[in-house]
Amino acid sequence: MYRLLIGLLLLSLPSLVMAQKTEGVVEYRRITHWSKIYTRMTYLSQEQKDRIMLRSKNWEEDNKGEKMKLLFTPTQSLYTYSGDASESEDAGYSWRQSELIMTRNFEKERQMDIMEMLGKVYIVDDSLRTPTWKIGNQIKEVAGYICMKAETTDPIKNQTITAWFAQDIPVSAGPERVSGLPGLILELDLNDGDVEIIAQSVTLRPVTAEELKLPKTKGKKITEADYNAMVKKKIAESIAAHENPYWSIRY
Amino acid sequence: MRNLFLLGALCLLTTVLHAQTPTRFTLQGRAVDTLNNALPSSTVMLLSPKDSSMVNFGRTDDKGAFTFKNLRAGSYILKVTFVGYIPYNALIKNGDEAVLDLGGLKLKPITRELMEVVVRTAKAPLTIKGDTIEYNAASFKVPPGSTVEDLLRKLPGVQIDQDGNIRAQGQAVNKVTVDGKQFFGSDPKLATKNLQADAITKVQVFNDKTEQAKLTGIDDGKKEKTVNLQLKDEFKKGGFGKLTAGAGPASNNVSTRYDVRGNYNKFDSKRQLSAVLLGNNTNQGGLSWNDYQDFRGSNSFNWNDDADFGFSGSGRYITFGDDNESLSIPISGGDNRGFTRNLAGGVNYNYDTKKTKLSTSYFFNQTIQDLATLRKQDRSLPGATQLITRDSSIQLNRNANHRISLRFEKQLDTMQTLVVISNGRVGIGNTNLASFQRINQSISKSPEQLYSTSNTTNGTQANQFALANTALYRLKFKKKGRSFAASATYQLTNNDADLLLKSRNDFYQATTVNDMFRNLRNLNQDQNTSLLSNQYKANLLYVEPFAKKFYWETFYNFSLRFDEVERGVFNLDDSRRRVDSLSLYYKNNYTYNRLGSSVRYSYKGLNLSAGLAGQSFVLDGKYNRDRSQELIPIRRTYNTLIPNIGLNYDLKNNKYLYGSYTVGVQIPSSRDLQPVRTITNPLYVTTGNPNLLPGLNKEVQVGFSYFNPGSFINFWSNVFTSWNDNQIVYGQSVDTETLITTTSPENISGGRSTGGYLNFGFPLKKTKATLNLNGQFSAGRSFTPIRQTRLVGGVTEVVPGTDILNQTQNQNINGGARLELTPKDWITFYGNANVNITNARYSVNVGQNQTIYTYTYRGDLNLKFPKDIYLNTTFNYRSYINDQLGFRQQVPILNTSLYHIIGKAKRAEVRLSAYDLLNRNVFVSQYNGQNYIQTESIQTLARHFLLSFTYNMRGVTAKMRRQDFY
Structure with missing residues (x-):
């Protein structure tokens, strides 16, 4: 909602020192805890959930996740896989990453996401949507930055989202489809630890327009509302079919 | 919205x-x-x-x-x-x-101390809630085994004196609570001295109202400094268990039925202790996959434990012709043959930390099986000759095994890992077999004529001990993709078997009376076999990345195996005189070396590899009838070049393409190499062949799969073709007068096999009805040398014109459909139909070409009634037809069970089950191979009832849906 107000706000222009802190690239690790996600599957019995939890305990501990990166400027951001994300940790085997590029333009208030889901490439193109954030009272350090806690919910996937944003990087960007905080989001926690996206490093450097350009991708253009409806439908269908929906849609 | x-x-x-x-x-x-x-x-x-x-x-x-x-x-x-x-x-x-x-x-500034220690060094979040300062203690590094006191010492603003008294922000702490509750009375030291630090996730320091104020509700203005320790969620200990006990009355000529199974599991964040016990006489088998996972927990599956390095992907190593039972815990579904009694149980303990993982287990299982079998075999011989063997037997098998396992994994540092695996098994088995065999011959479809009968009783007693120890070391380097691994294995096998063979054989068409038949008329033998095998293996693997997308992989395998076998056959009718012609002593040393290298391209889902390995296999042995005689040396060297190609291609939109070219090497087993006759069935004698070469199997396969998660449509297919060089095939020599068959392994090239598989599944109505269609075909040819022999002047000679190479051409088509209906919560139905047609043509006797049909239909209905009552009914109909043999058998099996889940917590269940209501059960199998067709029927546990009770601490869930994987 504050989006409507943002224009009314008088922003004191950042000093030179600040200017350097508004462009750069963040490297994240995105760790998906599948056995936790399975505990949310209503069609599984407690016995099945416990079995999954116990048998995959050691894999979960070794789960190093996938590498993601976020390029950001005061007005734009682009989030996608980082370099060798499609390779196994000890190399030697690579897999194909499904298409995933998420961009935000805070100036023009646009968002455009290229996402492969449900066996198709979709381009979600719409005006910028940001959630209503609740600001918490915790601070902690992520990748060398002191971050504050903020929380919101995703009503479509019925998830709680916890974000830790840097107090001294005044950019509203963030990983995944999340943004709109007074500082850059360096850590994201989906649904109480089901998925964690944690910054490993922040490099402040000028980001060129070239880097922020979307590659030409064929895909079906849809709106945010279409996307939400699709996700909602898939989740309902999968649960009815006793399948984990998050094998084919991003958590 | x-x-x-x-x-x-x-x-x-x-x-x-x-x-x-x-x-x-x-x-x-x-x-x-x-x-x-x-x-x-x-x-x-x-x-x-x-x-x-x-x-x-x-x-x-x-x-x-x-x-x-x-x-x-x-x-x-x-x-x-x-x-x-x-x-x-x-x-x-x-x-x-x-x-x-x-x-x-x-x-106000946050104290530098808090900032530096809590936030920066310990990377612990800091919460400021009015006067509450909360640290997340999870990431405060304290040595394992530290108490909360040690942890508190590390926290800024907290002091602990020599007596363990706590002061926080300068004030004495009089109260320590755990999860908000008072811990062991009022002495705060009790909690801090006794609780383990790694059980704590948060430490909160705040001012609480005094107990007095809480009690009266009147705030006396006094505040007590309080420390609250929040326990880790996962540290909260857990335990679960399940017990099912069922019994059924004696009926239908079978005794009382029972089925008891239980397991218990206790765990915390590091340890897991589990026990399982089961026993039944209902053909329900031993551990299921689910039981296995509950039993082994975090050690159910371990990747990367294969110490025998080779081409990544398929074609890893070499297969030896061993038939020892596996060292790992057996998982068995219901073996629905005969009458089976099962008993199994074990204990498993896992201890897992980030750096050390330990798993140990003991497992015992015993199977006692009664088999009453009727078998008919129709074998084609040259000259339009058919050999018809009818066999009726009664067999009692008892097999018991004790298994122990240990797996230890240690992360030496971030680059090095060590895994030690040790598995052992002690097995005791005995078999009692009584069989009556008749062999008839028919030429050009003339009436059958009886040639031979055999009345045999076998009693086998076997003791086995096997042990395998492996150490596996893996090293990563700073350069991404570079890695090194080394492993060493020691395996020991010790088998002792004793067979008492008693047999009366009659030959109705034998005109030449000679020693061989005379000796075969009445057999009363004691056959002792002892085997001691020691094997040492060492393996190396090195992977070097180059040009960003390429990996160069090199491996070396070395194995040294020493076998010592003593087989003594004694004639019990002749004061235990040793029968030299059937006895054997040998010592074999096998040396195996393999060096291989491959280059792999790996980038964004395309993985393509090509490699070549050279291997050398040296057999250095000596043998004779008796260890006291001079041993005859036997030395064989086999050198083989093995190419390997692999493709894995991860395509857009859930499409996946894979393919491979692999060469498998089959090394002759030592039994196959010894030129000695073995008799356990007097009408079917086996003998070895010292000139045997390793068999090579070359295979090309390509597969494709596709899944559309939006429409739930899936498709898989694959095709393969394989051909054999020097395939090890058992040639047959049939004596014309007695119809005794002697088999001996030989190398034959030219065997081929081609096949394909196709599966297509799609929803008829999303989430309500799914149809799955599958088809499979295979065609192949195989060769069998067949000879007819006769005795001339005490010497066996081949009957002229009967030494032929039979070519069997097989075609198999299999088509199936599966329907899943899940329309409502209270009703589900699963149905499938399957048709299998096998066609076999024999060059040796075209008149014997066969077509075998097997039809299978199955329906599975689940109904949910009010008040937690459920009904499950399955109907299984199988039909076996072979017109050539005049064999037709239909087996309809109807099972049903009615169950009620009891109580508010739904932890208990009462179930009444009826198995095979139509009382028609019999186990049937049809098989065609080489130059024969065989049908087999085994009398099997038929109609019986069971009333059972289940208590599950985690709750009983009705099984309305099939849940094959999750």
Whole structure:
């Protein structure tokens, strides 16, 4: 909602020192805890959930996740896989990453996401949507930055989202489809630890327009509302079919 | 939807606010530190006092000033934050003024100590809630085994004196609570000295009301410094268990039925202890996959434990012709043959930390099986000759095994891992077999004529001991993709078997009376076999990345195996005289070396590899009838070049393509190499062949799969073709007068096999009905040398014109459909139909070409009734037809069970089950191979009833749906 107000706000222009802190690239690790996600599957019995939890305990501990990166400027951001994300940790085997590029333009208030889901490439193109954030009272350090806690919910996937944003990087960007905080989001926690996206490093450097350009991708253009409806439908269908929906849609 | 709602709420709110103070206002202020220095670039946020949701934000300028213009009237929480300072919070409520100037807002610094130690060093979040300061203790590094006291010592602002008294922020702590509850009375030291630090996730230090104030409800103004320790969620210990006991009355000529199974599991974040026990006489088998996972827990599956390195992907190593039972815990579904009694049980303990993983288990299983079998075999021989063997037997098998396992994994540092695996098995088995065999011959479909009969009783007693120890070391390098691994294995096998063979054989068409037959008429033998095998293996693997997308992989395998076998056959009718012609002693040393290398391209889902290995296999042995005689040396060297190609291609939109070219090597087993006759069935004698070469199997396969998660459509297919060089095939020599068959392994090239598989599944109605169609075909040819022999003057010679190479051409087509109906919560149905047609043509006797049909239909209905009552009914109909043999058998099996889940917690279940209501059960199999067709029927446990009770600590769930994988 504050989006409507943002224009009314008088922003004191950042000093030179600040200017350097508004462009750069963040490297994240995105760790998906599948056995936790399975505990949310209503069609599984407690016995099945416990079995999954116990048998995959050691894999979960070794789960190093996938590498993601976020390029950001005061007005734009682009989030996608980082370099060798499609390779196994000890190399030697690579897999194909499904298409995933998420961009935000805070100036023009646009968002455009290229996402492969449900066996198709979709381009979600719409005006910028940001959630209503609740600001918490915790601070902690992520990748060398002191971050504050903020929380919101995703009503479509019925998830709680916890974000830790840097107090001294005044950019509203963030990983995944999340943004709109007074500082850059360096850590994201989906649904109480089901998925964690944690910054490993922040490099402040000028980001060129070239880097922020979307590659030409064929895909079906849809709106945010279409996307939400699709996700909602898939989740309902999968649960009815006793399948984990998050094998084919991003958590 | 949500946005709409918010908009609505906001409109409403706005209206209300407008009614009160219809003006907008400007809010301004300045962020300063305690010395009134400006804090530029501070974050300023306006939150809704209702739920702290952010409505606006901004930054202070270089003078620390901020301004929010045009704010809607109302109240806000103003939050000003600056790195290293306690966030400033204040409730703002505007009156009638147009500009609300808050002036200098002082931010207090967070003590450097807290910042440095808690936030930076320990990377623990810090929560400021009024007077509560909360640390997340999870990441405070204390050595394993430390108590909470040691942990508290590390926390800034906390002091602990020699006696263990705690002071926090200068004040004495009189109360320590755990999860908000008093821990062991009022002495705070009890908690801090006794609790393990790694059980704690958070330490909260705050001022609590005194107990007095809590009791009376009157705040006496006194505050007690309190420390609350929050326990880790996962550290909360857990335990679960399940017990099922069922029994059924004796009926239908079978005794009382029972089925008991139980397991218990106790775990915390590191340890897991589990036990399982089961026993039944209902053909229900031993451990299921689910039982296995509950039993082994975090050690159910371990990747990367294969110490025999080779081409990654398929074609890893070499297969030896061993038939020892596996060292790992057996998983068996119901073996629905005969009458089976099962008993199994074990204990498993796992201890897992990030760096060390230990798993040990003991497992015992015993199977006692009664088999009454009728078998008919129709074998084609040259000259339109058919050999018809009818065999009826009664067999009692008892097999018991004790298994122990140990697996230890240690992360030496971030680059090095060590895995030690040790598995052992002690097995005791005995078999009692009584069989009556008749062999008839028919030439050009003339009436059958009886040639031979055999009346045999076998009693086998075998003791086995096997042990395998492996150490596996893996090293990673700084350069990504470079890796090294080394492994060493020691395997020991010791088998002792004793067979008492008693047999009466009659030959009705034998005209030449000679020694061989005379000796075969009555057999009363004691056959002893002892085997001692020691094997040492060493393996190396090195992977070097180059040119970014390529990996060069090199492996070396070495194996040294020493076998010592003594087989003594004694004639019990002749005061245990040793029968030299059937006895054997040998010592074999096998040396195996393999060096291989491959290059792999791996980038964005395309993985393509090509490699070549050279292997050398040397057999250095000596043998004779008896160890006291001079041993005859036997030496064989086999050198082989093995190419390997692999493809894995991960395509867009859930399409996946894979293919491979592999060469498998089959090394002759030592039994196959010894030129000695073995008799366990007097009408079917086996003998070895010292000239045997290793068999090579070359295979090309390509597969494709596709899944559409949106429409739930899936498709898989694959095709393969394989051909054999020097395939090890058992040639047959049939004596014309007695029809005794002697088989001997030979190398034959030219065997081939081609096949394909196709599966297509799609929803008829999403989430309600799914149809799955599959088809499979295979065609192949195989060769069998067949000879007819006769005895001339005591010497066996081949009957002229009967030494032929039979070519068998097989075609098999299999088609199936599976329907899954899950229309409502209270009804589900699963049905499938399957048709299997096998066609076999024999060059040796075209008149014997066969077509075998097997039809299978199955329906599985689940119904849910009110009051937690459920019904499951399955109907299984199988039909076996072979017109050539005049064999037709239909087996309809109807099972049903009615069950009721009891209690509010739904932890118990009562179940009444009826198996094979139509009382038609018999186990049937049809098989065609080489130059014969065989049908087999085994009398099997038929109609019986079971009343069972289950208690499951985690709750009983009705099985309305099939849940094959999750």
